[in-house]
Amino acid sequence: MSLNSLKDRLANLLAEADIRLGGDRPWDPQVHDDRFYTRIFLHGSLGLGEAYMDGWWDCEALDEFFTRILRERIDQRVKPLTALALHLRARVVNLQQRRRAFEVGKRHYDIGNDFYAAMLDPSMTYSCGYWREATNLADAQRAKLDLVCRKLELEPGMRVLDIGCGWGGAAFHAAKHYGVDVVGVTVSEEQVKEATERCRGLPVEIRLQDYRAIDESFDRVFSIGMFEHVGYKNYRRFMEIVESCLPPDGLAVLHTIGGGRSSTEGDPWLEKYIFPNSMLPSARQIAEAAEGLLTMEDWHNFGADYDRTLMSWHTNFEEAWPTFAESYGDRFYRMWRYYLLSCAATFRSRRTQLWQVVFSPRGRAGGYLAPR
Numbered sequence: 001m002s003l004n005s006l007k008d009r010l011a012n013l014l015a016e017a018d019i020r021l022g023g024d025r026p027w028d029p030q031v032h033d034d035r036f037y038t039r040i041f042l043h044g045s046l047g048l049g050e051a052y053m054d055g056w057w058d059c060e061a062l063d064e065f066f067t068r069i070l071r072e073r074i075d076q077r078v079k080p081l082t083a084l085a086l087h088l089r090a091r092v093v094n095l096q097q098r099r100r101a102f103e104v105g106k107r108h109y110d111i112g113n114d115f116y117a118a119m120l121d122p123s124m125t126y127s128c129g130y131w132r133e134a135t136n137l138a139d140a141q142r143a144k145l146d147l148v149c150r151k152l153e154l155e156p157g158m159r160v161l162d163i164g165c166g167w168g169g170a171a172f173h174a175a176k177h178y179g180v181d182v183v184g185v186t187v188s189e190e191q192v193k194e195a196t197e198r199c200r201g202l203p204v205e206i207r208l209q210d211y212r213a214i215d216e217s218f219d220r221v222f223s224i225g226m227f228e229h230v231g232y233k234n235y236r237r238f239m240e241i242v243e244s245c246l247p248p249d250g251l252a253v254l255h256t257i258g259g260g261r262s263s264t265e266g267d268p269w270l271e272k273y274i275f276p277n278s279m280l281p282s283a284r285q286i287a288e289a290a291e292g293l294l295t296m297e298d299w300h301n302f303g304a305d306y307d308r309t310l311m312s313w314h315t316n317f318e319e320a321w322p323t324f325a326e327s328y329g330d331r332f333y334r335m336w337r338y339y340l341l342s343c344a345a346t347f348r349s350r351r352t353q354l355w356q357v358v359f360s361p362r363g364r365a366g367g368y369l370a371p372r
Contacts, residue, residue: 006037013077017068026061027068033057044078049269049342053334062338063311066345102210103276104229105188109166113194115328116167118320119313123169124194127225127255128306128354132372137312140305144255145173148222150371151253151298151358154178158219161185161245163211164226168195168204175202183218185209211241218245220252227256228278232264235281235289243293243361252294252359257306257352258283274339280352294359298370303353310344 001009011021020028031037033056039047051057059065069075109116113124120126121138129140130147148170154160156179162171165184168191175182181203186192187210195206211226212234221242230238242252259280265271266279283299290296317340321333346352358370 001041003034003037006041010037010040013074014069017072017074019065019068027059027064029057029059029065031057041078044268045075046268046272049273049335049338052338053273053331055334062341063344063348066342067348070345070349070351102187104278105186105191107276108274109186109188110190112324113167113190115320115324118323119316120167123172124167124198125169125224126166128257128302129309129312130302131305131308132302137309137316140309140312141169142173145170146177147371148224148253148255148356149174149178151356152220152222152251154180154220156180159183159217161214161216161218161221163214163221163223163242164229165191165195165206166225167191168198168206170222170224171195171204171206172199172202175199175204180220183207183216185211185214212237214241214245216245217247219247219250221245221250222253222255224253224255225257227254228280229275230281231277231279232262232281232285235285239289239293242359246361248362249364250361251297254286254355254357254359256281256286256355256357258286258303258355259352270339270343273335283355286355286357290359294361295363296357297360297364297368298356298358300356300358300370300372301353303347303350303355306347306352306354307344310340310347314340314344 007021014021022028022030036051036056039051043050116126117124121141123141123145125141125145128144129137130144131140132143134140134143152160154174158180160174160180160182162182162184165171165186168184171182171184174180182205184195184204184206186195186206186208189208192206192208199206227238246252257280259282262282262284263279266275271278287296314337317336325333347354358368360368
């Protein structure tokens with residue numbers, strides 16, 4: 001197909017989302033290199049992201065550009081030639097097997113605690129805030145952490161497992177405000193350092209440990225923003241571990257981003273550059289993984305709140321960037337901006353969701369009343 005044909009095809013697709021190539025509105029893309037067109041149709045979302053990182057195109061309002069594309073499902077109508085190979089790889093290989101567990105820690109979470117501290121709120125909580133009554137990022141994150149604790153019905157003296165504890169914000173909140181003992185596990189060495197220091201003086205133990213190595217008893221279990229790294233081949237094993245940790249009257253909260261369709265692979269660009277070996281679970285996959293093991297007591301969707309959370313992170317990132325520009329470089333800046341704003345669009349368009357699911361091993365006698 002000729003270059004002009006590729007341009008016309010893309011222009012026609014984008015027009016359906018009220019986007020004009022070279023237009024004068026903030027969401028209209030400006031193309032600087034004609035190789036851009038071939039790259040998109042050959043490599044899809046991977047090619048689009050890499051072309052942006054390489055400076056082949058720009059867009060002032062990336063978040064609105066992607067929101068319009070996703071709302072009109074334009075992305076689903078571009079079938080890159082490399083898609084089949086990526087699909088077969090995900091079907092054949094367990095990309096989230098145990099020997100790969102620490103890769104995302106090294107490549108994503110270990111890039112610099114000072115960098116994440118500048119982008120996130122003071123608790124360094126790297127997951128969706130709860131904006132129901134909050135007016136700023138710090139309040140939204142405190143509200144989210146407290147919501148999890150209230151859903152777990154925490155009481156002083158309980159022993160609690162935090163699967164994917166991040167930089168320790170949730171463990172700190174639960175131990176300090178609810179008087180519980182917490183064991184937090186993460187695959188990031190830098191997170192272990194920060195979380196250990198953050199929780200010093202509290203009954204909190206932070207471990208560099210894969211969740212599949214857990215074989216202990218706890219009164220409660222929660223996992224915030226980690227299930228996206230588990231992978232569809234391991235969802236059942238995750239639920240088995242949660243069930244094995246809990247007593248009959250225990251509770252677990254799963255906080256995860258979710259996709260609208262069941263899939264066996266993640267987004268190629270996000271997987272390559274941001275979250276290695278990641279993918280989003282669907283509601284069906286979560287339910288099937290828990291079937292016969294855990295009773296689903298509550299399902300809470302506040303995915304629209306992630307748009308506001310990501311835009312807050314983006315504001316912080318832009319304000320802090322001059323401090324990090326020399327160390328990280330322009331290609332990282334473009335990559336990170338693309339990551340934050342494209343992800344905000346997936347939630348604004350409601351193509352992705354944020355779920356908190358409450359489980360119990362045997363079902364709560366008399367029922368469970370979920371806090372909001």
